[in-house]
Amino acid sequence: MPPMPKAHLGFLLALVLGGVLSGLSDRIDPYHLDVLIGVGINIVLAVSLNLIAGHTGQFSLGHAGFMAIGAYATAAVTIFLGPHLIGDTAAPGGLAENTLFGSALLIGGLAAALAGLLVGIPSLRLRGDYLALVTLGFGEIIRVLLQNFEPLGGALGLNGIPAYTTVFWVVAAGAATVFTVGCLVRSNYGLGFLAVRDDEIAASAAGLDPARYKVVAFTVGAFFAGIAGGLFGHFKMTITPSGFDFSRSIEIVVMVILGGLGNTVGVILAAVLLTLLPEFLRPVAEYRLVLYSLLLIGLMLARPQGLFTFRTHRAVPRA
Amino acid sequence: MSTPLLQLSQATVRFGGLTAVDALDLTLGQRELVGLIGPNGAGKTTAFNLITGLYAPASGSVAFAGRPLAGLSPHRIVAAGIARTFQNIRLFGSLSVLDHVRVAGNLHRAAAPWQALIRLRAFRESEAAVTRRAEELLALFNLERFRNTPARSLPYGEQRRLEIVRALATRPRLLLLDEPAAGLNPQEKIELVALIQRVHREFDLTILLVEHSMKVVMGVCQRIAVLDHGKKIAEGPPDAIRRDPAVIEAYLGPDHATALFHH
Numbered sequence: 001m002p003p004m005p006k007a008h009l010g011f012l013l014a015l016v017l018g019g020v021l022s023g024l025s026d027r028i029d030p031y032h033l034d035v036l037i038g039v040g041i042n043i044v045l046a047v048s049l050n051l052i053a054g055h056t057g058q059f060s061l062g063h064a065g066f067m068a069i070g071a072y073a074t075a076a077v078t079i080f081l082g083p084h085l086i087g088d089t090a091a092p093g094g095l096a097e098n099t100l101f102g103s104a105l106l107i108g109g110l111a112a113a114l115a116g117l118l119v120g121i122p123s124l125r126l127r128g129d130y131l132a133l134v135t136l137g138f139g140e141i142i143r144v145l146l147q148n149f150e151p152l153g154g155a156l157g158l159n160g161i162p163a164y165t166t167v168f169w170v171v172a173a174g175a176a177t178v179f180t181v182g183c184l185v186r187s188n189y190g191l192g193f194l195a196v197r198d199d200e201i202a203a204s205a206a207g208l209d210p211a212r213y214k215v216v217a218f219t220v221g222a223f224f225a226g227i228a229g230g231l232f233g234h235f236k237m238t239i240t241p242s243g244f245d246f247s248r249s250i251e252i253v254v255m256v257i258l259g260g261l262g263n264t265v266g267v268i269l270a271a272v273l274l275t276l277l278p279e280f281l282r283p284v285a286e287y288r289l290v291l292y293s294l295l296l297i298g299l300m301l302a303r304p305q306g307l308f309t310f311r312t313h314r315a316v317p318r319a
Numbered sequence: 320m321s322t323p324l325l326q327l328s329q330a331t332v333r334f335g336g337l338t339a340v341d342a343l344d345l346t347l348g349q350r351e352l353v354g355l356i357g358p359n360g361a362g363k364t365t366a367f368n369l370i371t372g373l374y375a376p377a378s379g380s381v382a383f384a385g386r387p388l389a390g391l392s393p394h395r396i397v398a399a400g401i402a403r404t405f406q407n408i409r410l411f412g413s414l415s416v417l418d419h420v421r422v423a424g425n426l427h428r429a430a431a432p433w434q435a436l437i438r439l440r441a442f443r444e445s446e447a448a449v450t451r452r453a454e455e456l457l458a459l460f461n462l463e464r465f466r467n468t469p470a471r472s473l474p475y476g477e478q479r480r481l482e483i484v485r486a487l488a489t490r491p492r493l494l495l496l497d498e499p500a501a502g503l504n505p506q507e508k509i510e511l512v513a514l515i516q517r518v519h520r521e522f523d524l525t526i527l528l529v530e531h532s533m534k535v536v537m538g539v540c541q542r543i544a545v546l547d548h549g550k551k552i553a554e555g556p557p558d559a560i561r562r563d564p565a566v567i568e569a570y571l572g573p574d575h576a577t578a579l580f581h582h
Binding site: 007008179180183184186187188189190191192194195197198199201202203204205206207208209210216262 | 371373392393394397398402403405409410411412413414418419421422423424425426428430432435436438445446449450485486488489
């Protein structure tokens with residue numbers, strides 16, 4: 001038996017950690033628990049967007065759209081199918097409930113991945129700001145569609161979503177995202193994402209198919225955004241289309257840029273920092289968002305290559 | 320005679336009203352080392368872009384080993400066995416020297432991408448094989464010491480060499496070199512000539528070379544084709560091209576009978 005690869009070991013350790021935290025969750029302050037779950041969901045979002053925008057250089061402003069698809073698909077499964085599948089008497093936090101939630105998350109992720117595949121296709125012909133506009137439009141279309149689709153609650157959204165999201169699920173999703181993106185990008189195959197970002201023509205001269213790489217990046221990135229959406233819905237217990245608007249996408253983009261495009265560790269740290277920052281700013285109440293924006297501007301002026309990028313990566317993909 | 324490796328038949332590329340490559344016939348046999356020269360704007364790079372699938376011919380055809388290349392996208396043409404370098408070096412700015420060669424080895428990777436997540440033994444062996452092959456290539460071209468250097472911090476001459484090594488990592492049968500001597504100093508040009516000859520010999524390759532430096536072209540090519548305004552105006556061994564009046568006229572204008580190539 002060969003030694004287990006480090007990445008797998010890290011993944012397993014994260015699962016154990018998630019299990020332990022979940023077991024202790026009764027003793028953790030509920031406020032801290034909420035913040036922890038929020039941080040985890042944002043890590044999933046930021047690391048998955050980083051695959052698209054950071055590693056592959058496809059600037060996308062539609063990540064909240066993928067998240068919305070995942071959130072609604074997952075919630076639809078647990079609300080409409082759940083009672084038929086596990087009945088009303090299933091023990092809270094029991095095996096049946098968690099199996100249902102796990103499958104629902106998977107369905108949410110796959111639905112979002114399908115959308116990612118569709119959005120990936122225009123990205124083959126567009127780049128830079130044009131692609132940003134298309135993905136922005138995509139996110140808005142999703143929001144407007146959901147707003148007008150009454151079976152899923154329309155503008156009022158879905159309420160009464162069961163609170164299935166536990167620390168364990170969030171840690172597991174975070175670990176799975178980091179593991180998948182990390183393993184992909186570090187493989188010989190995954191070097192192709194970086195090559196496509198740096199120079200598409202040179203990438204095809206090296207025998208790589210830029211179109212394939214972009215579509216894979218969009219599909220995988222959207223899959224995890226969908227899972228993050230599912231976790232979000234079953235954490236807040238209510239979702240509305242306006243919760244997945246343009247500003248949500250921007251929030252994720254900011255995490256990726258602040259952490260450093262293509263820098264997974266930096267992006268994780270930025271996701272943690274930017275989730276905690278508004279919490280720390282609570283005492284200043286209504287000035288919170290102003291201060292938050294000022295801090296962001298300051299940080300970007302001071303470290304345009306990303307707060308946590310210390311190697312000399314090119315921060316911005318060539319147009 | 321066996322099937323030529325590369326055959327352009329009446330290949331034409333037009334940009335709007337401009338005919339950049341005009342009914343070009345060019346045939347390359349196995350293991351030939353052929354030069355393609357001509358004044359600026361003669362259509363040399365356009366011919367390269369045509370062969371490598373960046374442009375489609377307006378008429379005429381390009382065939383590789385008897386197989387038409389029409390409609391193949393650039394990466395498929397590389398997979399078929401044609402690799403190239405670029406006039407203005409195109410490297411991946413953020414990748415290290417080793418990664419440049421590894422990423423080009425993907426064409427010959429045994430493991431499927433999803434296996435990166437499972438990392439079974441077959442996957443690890445496939446990854447190791449690609450890396451080993453990349454390291455061998457670096458060693459062969461004395462680039463080992465730059466192994467972990469980001470490509471864009473390499474000295475200019477080494478960047479040119481790395482581009483050639485990256486092309487070789489795709490295991491081509493035909494290598495297209497677009498002005499590999501551009502920007503090199505005289506010493507580096509001498510080394511480049513030796514390098515091209517070595518690559519030609521050791522990698523069992525056919526090479527088509529676009530070059531402005533007559534020293535390089537005359538030094539290495541067995542045969543030279545001359546383009547002017549998209550048309551082939553001469554073709555033959557270096558000595559004949561050197562004396563060809565049409566070639567001298569294309570380079571210097573009608574009133575210059577002085578031999579251009581005698582330096």
